Amino acid sequence: MSPSRTGPVGREQQTTPFNTILLRLCDATPALGAALVDFQGETVDFAGTLDPFDIKVAAAEWRIVLDLVHASKMWSWPQANQLLARGSRHSFAVVPLGEGYAIVAQLQRRSFALSERAVAEAARGLCREAGIELAGRADGIHWARVEVRTSADDDRRPDSIWLGGRWSPVLVLGRYREQELPPGEVGYRVRIAAETDVSLIREPLGVWYADDLAVE
Numbered sequence: 001m002s003p004s005r006t007g008p009v010g011r012e013q014q015t016t017p018f019n020t021i022l023l024r025l026c027d028a029t030p031a032l033g034a035a036l037v038d039f040q041g042e043t044v045d046f047a048g049t050l051d052p053f054d055i056k057v058a059a060a061e062w063r064i065v066l067d068l069v070h071a072s073k074m075w076s077w078p079q080a081n082q083l084l085a086r087g088s089r090h091s092f093a094v095v096p097l098g099e100g101y102a103i104v105a106q107l108q109r110r111s112f113a114l115s116e117r118a119v120a121e122a123a124r125g126l127c128r129e130a131g132i133e134l135a136g137r138a139d140g141i142h143w144a145r146v147e148v149r150t151s152a153d154d155d156r157r158p159d160s161i162w163l164g165g166r167w168s169p170v171l172v173l174g175r176y177r178e179q180e181l182p183p184g185e186v187g188y189r190v191r192i193a194a195e196t197d198v199s200l201i202r203e204p205l206g207v208w209y210a211d212d213l214a215v216e
Helices: 017-028 051-069 116-130
Strands: 031-037 043-048 083-084 091-096 101-108 143-148 148-150 156-162 166-175 185-190 195-202 208-211
Touching: 017 031, 017 043, 031 051, 031 083, 031 116, 031 143, 043 051, 043 156, 051 091, 051 101, 091 116, 091 208, 101 116, 116 143, 143 156
Parallel strands: none
Antiparallel strands: 031 043, 031 101, 083 091, 091 101, 143 208, 148 156, 156 166, 166 185, 185 195, 195 208
16 A cells, blocks of 8 residues: 555554554555544544544444444344445444454445455454453464565566565465455465465455464
């Protein structure tokens, strides 16, 4: 993403480590702004290019909506782990975390998707920083965003990965078939340093993720 999309906005509160995590989420998705909100609707911190007042109001309002959904008697609604609302002017995503916390993100207009990998990474980081349990998101695969340098002949084929403060060459073992991935994604099984095999997935916005690789 371009720096202008995720550059700093005017703040009237001190920046916390949550800001870096939320900024990373915005950078990897169509989110114009994101906030971490508590069970009372108070914004803990936020990031993005939106006016602070606007993202805080949105966070408070969508926290109320989340409560209504979880209190609903509609089948499966109380167990909802993500809400998406698509609009012609604004779209929103709401992701509940543990102990009443939630991520509220305002997306680009008419957006109706938010990277599950980016959300999982943000949820892990926010819960770890807040010291709360990561509830309902143990999917068995630990996706983490990584920096990938691509081949000179193919900008969608990995050549090396930034790991441990240096570029580590990767050996491509195979490529996922198109039907195995969502539209617009490209995936490879690669070997790093002749001993570690991981999957590398390139999402439509050009962001790469690796599975079960300790990069955080």
